[in-house]
Amino acid sequence: MKRFWGFVIKEFYHIFRDKRTMLILFGMPVVQMLLFGFVVTNEIKDIKIAILDYSKDNVTRELSHKILSSGYFVLDQYLDNSGQIEAAFRKGNVKEVVVFEPGFAEKVHKLGKANVQILADASDANTANLISNYTSAIVMDYVRKLNVNVITPMQIIPEVRMMYNEQLKGVYMFVPGIMAMILLLISALLTSISIVREKELGTMEILLVSPLKPIQIIIGKVTPYVLLSFINAGVIILLGNLVFGMPVQGSTILLLAECILFIILALSLGIFISTSTNSQQTAMFMSMFALMLPTILLSGFIFPIANMPLILQALCQLMPPRWFIVIVKNIMLKGTGFYYIWFETLILVLMTCFFIFLSYKKFKIRLE
Amino acid sequence: MFISAKNIFKNYGSTQALSDISFEVNKNELFGFIGPDGAGKTTLFRILTTLLLADKGSATINGWDVVNDFKTIRNNVGYMPGRFSLYQDLSVEENLTFFATIFGTTIEENYDLIRDIYVQIEPFKKRLAGKLSGGMKQKLALSCALIHAPELLVLDEPTTGVDAVSRKEFWEMLRNLRDKGITIIVSTPYMDEASLCDRVALMQNGKIMQIDTPQHIVGEFPRKLYAVRSSNMYSLKDDLLHFPEQHSVHLFGQYLHFTAREREADILGLRHYLEGKNHQNIIIEAIEPGIEDCFIELMTENSASNEN
Numbered sequence: 001m002k003r004f005w006g007f008v009i010k011e012f013y014h015i016f017r018d019k020r021t022m023l024i025l026f027g028m029p030v031v032q033m034l035l036f037g038f039v040v041t042n043e044i045k046d047i048k049i050a051i052l053d054y055s056k057d058n059v060t061r062e063l064s065h066k067i068l069s070s071g072y073f074v075l076d077q078y079l080d081n082s083g084q085i086e087a088a089f090r091k092g093n094v095k096e097v098v099v100f101e102p103g104f105a106e107k108v109h110k111l112g113k114a115n116v117q118i119l120a121d122a123s124d125a126n127t128a129n130l131i132s133n134y135t136s137a138i139v140m141d142y143v144r145k146l147n148v149n150v151i152t153p154m155q156i157i158p159e160v161r162m163m164y165n166e167q168l169k170g171v172y173m174f175v176p177g178i179m180a181m182i183l184l185l186i187s188a189l190l191t192s193i194s195i196v197r198e199k200e201l202g203t204m205e206i207l208l209v210s211p212l213k214p215i216q217i218i219i220g221k222v223t224p225y226v227l228l229s230f231i232n233a234g235v236i237i238l239l240g241n242l243v244f245g246m247p248v249q250g251s252t253i254l255l256l257a258e259c260i261l262f263i264i265l266a267l268s269l270g271i272f273i274s275t276s277t278n279s280q281q282t283a284m285f286m287s288m289f290a291l292m293l294p295t296i297l298l299s300g301f302i303f304p305i306a307n308m309p310l311i312l313q314a315l316c317q318l319m320p321p322r323w324f325i326v327i328v329k330n331i332m333l334k335g336t337g338f339y340y341i342w343f344e345t346l347i348l349v350l351m352t353c354f355f356i357f358l359s360y361k362k363f364k365i366r367l368e
Numbered sequence: 369m370f371i372s373a374k375n376i377f378k379n380y381g382s383t384q385a386l387s388d389i390s391f392e393v394n395k396n397e398l399f400g401f402i403g404p405d406g407a408g409k410t411t412l413f414r415i416l417t418t419l420l421l422a423d424k425g426s427a428t429i430n431g432w433d434v435v436n437d438f439k440t441i442r443n444n445v446g447y448m449p450g451r452f453s454l455y456q457d458l459s460v461e462e463n464l465t466f467f468a469t470i471f472g473t474t475i476e477e478n479y480d481l482i483r484d485i486y487v488q489i490e491p492f493k494k495r496l497a498g499k500l501s502g503g504m505k506q507k508l509a510l511s512c513a514l515i516h517a518p519e520l521l522v523l524d525e526p527t528t529g530v531d532a533v534s535r536k537e538f539w540e541m542l543r544n545l546r547d548k549g550i551t552i553i554v555s556t557p558y559m560d561e562a563s564l565c566d567r568v569a570l571m572q573n574g575k576i577m578q579i580d581t582p583q584h585i586v587g588e589f590p591r592k593l594y595a596v597r598s599s600n601m602y603s604l605k606d607d608l609l610h611f612p613e614q615h616s617v618h619l620f621g622q623y624l625h626f627t628a629r630e631r632e633a634d635i636l637g638l639r640h641y642l643e644g645k646n647h648q649n650i651i652i653e654a655i656e657p658g659i660e661d662c663f664i665e666l667m668t669e670n671s672a673s674n675e676n
Contacts (some may be wrong), residue, residue, distance in 0.1 A: 006469030017457045202453035209447045210470050366421045
């Protein structure tokens with residue numbers, strides 16, 4: 001046991017004396033968290049639009065005003081004729097053009113029907129879809145208010161409520177994903193590099209010719225990172241809460257316990273990577289590409305898994321973060337207890353055992 | 369016998385690293401493996417320290433088999449690899465403490481053993497190992513390899529890249545350690561260090577050419593050796609090679625070492641021959657052969673017998 005702690009102390013020296021490791025360990029989580037939180041967002045806010053009003057009467061003016069005062073849109077310019085629409089889109093500032101037909105108010109009042117055309121820049125399909133929906137909704141709302149006194153024979157009014165994220169905040173979606181990504185990346189990257197570095201520097205040779213057992217070397221390597229990554233998890237939760245107002249509805253202790261499980265899984269992945277290669281460069285690339293891209297793309301972090309082709313959906317099930325994100329969302333947003341996430345937890349436990357077993361089998365007690 | 373190796377073979381792919389290596393080392397002996405880079409010294413040491421498995425053959429250390437009893441061997445051997453393999457970002461003291469701890473001992477417990485070596489680096493004990501000079505690094509590495517009082521010390525090229533003074537000191541330390549009862553095997557590419565060992569094995573291309581005491585090896589040199597010099601060394605070598613009775617000509621520092629086919633050369637005839645080739649200030653002296661002369665002689669014999 002004394003040998004083991006001697007080893008752990010040595011690892012702490014390595015970590016605290018290497019500026020790069022410290023930067024990755026404590027700088028990266030904060031920077032990524034803030035970057036993702038502020039930059040990557042699909043909320044609609046202050047989209048620039050242009051208005052082409054052939055009618056210029058009280059109704060179109062009211063409608064325009066309603067659109068512009070919604071908070072979603074700001075006016076970039078008024079257009080005079082349809083020839084300018086194309087030019088406005090090409091310049092790139094304007095994402096949507098709203099066109100009112102001539103004699104709009106007159107048609108509304110006399111015929112009970114008038115046309116408004118919504119043109120959106122669909123080179124960014126998602127945004128185009130969102131903003132055209134928002135605009136339509138605003139127009140519909142206006143129409144409903146015009147008809148307050150008219151009794152329509154039959155009405156179905158959907159009352160929508162967004163559970164667990166009433167304001168549809170993007171941050172609620174991202175925090176669990178970022179947490180999964182950061183914990184996985186840092187834990188796997190740093191352990192794999194620190195083990196492979198011993199191989200590269202030749203110190204592994206001496207460690208092997210010592211009475212240390214492979215399991216002592218592996219666990220000694222990992223222990224400091226469990227502690228430090230755990231601190232990281234705390235920092236992320238705290239940042240999410242203080243900066244982005246991300247709540248923790250469920251038990252914080254359960255959340256932290258799940259974080260530790262996930263950290264250990266990530267570390268076992270790191271050990272596995274380190275047993276498969278002898279150079280720091282390869283270890284780094286493997287951690288980056290084999291872990292980062294799948295975490296972002298295949299974990300449901302950004303893109304919903306249910307919308308993927310079947311084969312990719314199956315692949316998603318193999319990604320550890322896919323399960324961790326579900327757990328975190330459940331605890332943080334829904335406030336569920338362990339009873340509802342035992343299955344996901346079990347999968348993470350099994351994955352951890354699998355990688356630890358594999359690494360233990362692959363760990364060489366000799367040089368080749 | 370403390371170490372005994374029998375018919376060890378080792379290949380890396382199609383490259384033969386070791387071929388039919390057999391030797392024995394007595395307890396309390398300072399045994400040297402002398403040979404150029406690529407002779408197979410490191411591979412052999414790694415097999416003895418249980419880091420590699422031989423393709424064929426067997427070896428025991430103090431009766432422990434290098435394959436089956438690897439755990440016992442790892443507890444009782446101090447190994448110093450060829451490359452500086454300590455933690456550069458740890459201080460001198462931290463490195464030593466670390467190695468003491470993982471071997472389940474403390475610096476104090478075995479301080480007697482390392483004292484002579486450690487006092488030289490103790491003033492720098494707070495300095496990071498990466499910032500030490502080459503000689504001091506080797507002293508630290510030796511201290512770390514010794515801290516658990518091993519019965520056998522395996523040192524792979526400990527003096528490579530170390531200045532002449534430090535090398536001399538280092539060998540003195542090794543002899544002191546041997547006197548304290550530790551068996552030491554050491555490899556080196558420097559032929560002049562052979563004479564500092566109790567016995568040496570001369571290695572070349574994965575084979576052991578000869579094992580004996582340095583004195584015996586030198587004594588068995590089959591010919592008389594001459595150091596030859598003139599004002600024009602470049603053409604001197606060429607001319608000596610064309611001397612009808614020459615057996616070997618090799619450049620050693622400022623002299624050419626020359627042997628004739630007969631045991632003794634006809635010095636007068638040689639001098640006349642060289643004067644005939646317009647050489648001036650000719651010096652021809654009979655000298656005692658060194659290990660390097662023996663090594664080259666053995667090499668030439670081996671390659672000659674291989675060609676036949």
